[in-house]
Amino acid sequence: MRTDDPTVHKLSELWTSLSGGKDVRSDVSFIDQGADSLLLITLLSEIESEFDAYIEAEELLENPTIESLARVIERKLEPSDARLVDRRPHTVDPRASP
Numbered sequence: 001m002r003t004d005d006p007t008v009h010k011l012s013e014l015w016t017s018l019s020g021g022k023d024v025r026s027d028v029s030f031i032d033q034g035a036d037s038l039l040l041i042t043l044l045s046e047i048e049s050e051f052d053a054y055i056e057a058e059e060l061l062e063n064p065t066i067e068s069l070a071r072v073i074e075r076k077l078e079p080s081d082a083r084l085v086d087r088r089p090h091t092v093d094p095r096a097s098p
Contacts, residue, residue, distance in 0.1 A: 007051075007070040014046045015066060029064035053077055 008026055016024045018039055025033065030040060040060060047055050047069075053076040055069070063069045 005070065007074050008066055010050060011047070011066050011070050011073070014043065014050060018043055018046065024066070026066035026070075030060075030066075031064060047073065051077065 012024050012026060015030070015033075016022070019034060022034065030043070035043070040057070044055050044057065044060060047053060051073050053073050055072060055076070059072055060069060063072050
């Protein structure tokens, strides 16, 4: 496991806790490490809580290892131009002069 990567490290801690303290491999799928659907949904909830990043179940299934899921989390945490755009509806104050 890459212990120098903080995202991999934190995700490994979450997975170790959820899986009952079993040995964790960051390069082996969660399913191959004994996960079932309930455990994976719980993991997604813990990720949202710990990282403030929403991961969809499909993303987890497409990135089934700690290492690959850590990359997804990091991408979601990166600032992007799309997040900087103000998407609130703009209204015009009828009292304002042009």
